[in-house]
Amino acid sequence: MTRVSDTVPSEVAAEERTRLPRSYLLWLAGILASLAGNAVFYFALGWAASEHGGAVAGLVLSAITLPRVVLLLVGGAVSDRISARRVLIAGDAVMLVFSLLLAAAAYHLGTPPALLVAAGVVVGVADAFYLPASGSMPRRLVAKEQLPRALSLRQVGGQVINMGGGPLGGVLVGLAGLAGAALVNAVTFAAVLVLLILLRPRHDVPASPPTTSLVKDASDGVRVAFSHPVLRPGLLLTGAAAGFLLPVLPLLLPLLAREERWGAAGAGLVIGAQGLGMVAVALAVVRRGPMGRPGLLSATGLLVAGLGVLGLGFAPGVAGATVAGLVIGVGNGVFSVHMLPLVLAVTPESHLSRVQAVLVLVQSLALLLMNNLLGNLAGLSSPMVVVLVCAAVVAGVGLLGLASRPLRTNRTGLRS
Template structure:
């Protein structure tokens, strides 16, 4: 495959052969774990809310802060010691942590110190686990199968997120935080068993042993910053995180309140976005991405921007739901093209580091955007804030289409 730094760059087309059994087992195990995690996070947030809004915010911060601070280190560790080894270690730590939470919640209830401590463990493990997870598809499938494999991964993740919160609500009502933690422990045990069984098809390329982790972090940042496609991909990912993610999750409820639609309508708008993402992922898994995979990322942003414009102007709930489906379809289209583009283009020795950068730019962009858009919604209304998201998505899409390195990126023909 040619270097991603030129307009002659290519990404292998989606293979029509059956995905490897090892990948399918890995995917099933990790999606089960995501359902358990989503249920536990709901239970954790519910328990924290009993201590007031400030404590609930602190618990969320205890997850996001260490994850953000340690992400680049987590990527360097994944490339040094191997993604599979890092995932197994993370699963063992989290299995022990959720079992300890289940016991502690049974004995002491849900004191704030316990919730904060567990949240800090989650955020710390995530910093190492997420880059390793992002790198694993490249270790388990060929580059030709990567687009289909990652689209299926996204579809499974969307299903997990849709199922997790309702499951968490049921478990909290029936068994409380302790019982929910036990269920999540079962999901960690399942994915741990899968990880112990799975073996990558090829020996993983590693970063040099003599290189310090700090030097490894710097090299990962330099690699992404100097590669035209990776650099543009990171910028577009930041724009997507800032413009697309808060539009429904943060601004959707504010729009519903301002129009007197009620919480049910806000939930349906969020569900519409989820349905659009799932539809785009399933289509990509079945049909594969566009031949011009770089153009597909930009067109996905443009489609999402059209949906956001419709959401900003929606006169009633039905129109808002339809617009949210378009937002989700565009978001899913963007992700299904951007994911394999970045993973196939990253050097084999830098997979986890590039994934850590991808996660980091999303997290930082989302933190900034949530605060800016929240302020704008208070000052000028939710519709104005959503309209700004539409403008950001449109500008990002046009920027991607104008980038020669990204626009010229094609799937391989052989």
């Protein structure tokens, strides 16, 4: 007969292994607050730019995107060299001061195009250093086997903020304009700054010694990312998802809905179903942990998402399109909640931020290129044809992922 005293310690130990550290939960609360502030600010910036016409709006968006893409690899190298936490503290401090100065300028000067473009440049440069450091923090705060649950919880929070950020931004801009949005952003940066100063990463690694130039450090991050047997196919799958899956709903669905006469409400239902599918998968992983081998499930998730996009292309009406949207969300959710933790877990400790920079760069370049290409193809042929092309590519890349033995058989982050 087993005594209670024999079983309780093992159960407590198991609970300790699965419980997310308080340091991560505090950091996550700060990050989600910052995401909310950014959502409001980006809406306000875009709204102010749209007052000056499409050319200025496009210029402001480019002012954010261009420096971010150009400096991402350098930002990752800096983070690995001087520590991600220091980069985040410096970035939050800079953005806090910038947000206060922008609020004052917008209050006194209004929103001239030069001010909006300058604001876009500052945000883009800050993102180039902030995003790689922030992306590496979960690995520094939780154990490898906790990464799927930690990142899934972050994804759920991000989805909720994305859904509420637009309406909240609209209300705030109507009440206080860009100046008010900048002040709200400053408050969130101040909150995150305080948390980062108090936090001490539990699994952090010493910063890399500056033995080479930043450019060489940055290129070494690219070399490591694309020479690693698991990272290489993982990054290729991520790029394919960014280029052929992510544009389907925001870019192609409105065009398809107009062509099929589903109306704006019908398109909204499809987007809502997709979000529901992603959140459901993420919550399941938060509750139960990873569902199995992460590489195998990531590739399978892309295959499922590709089938959902295929169903969207052939959907006879709003009901069928909504079901297809749910399938897309489930597939995309399975891919995301397993691929992102896998990339973090297998990355060498010396290159955590640099590989995150490569990951963000792959996604950004694929999205920039394919948004323009797919939009033009839809105009030349038809939205349904382009949706079916995306379905074929996404499903095909999922099959290629299943064919990659290092990716398919990897069990990193799974408890034996």
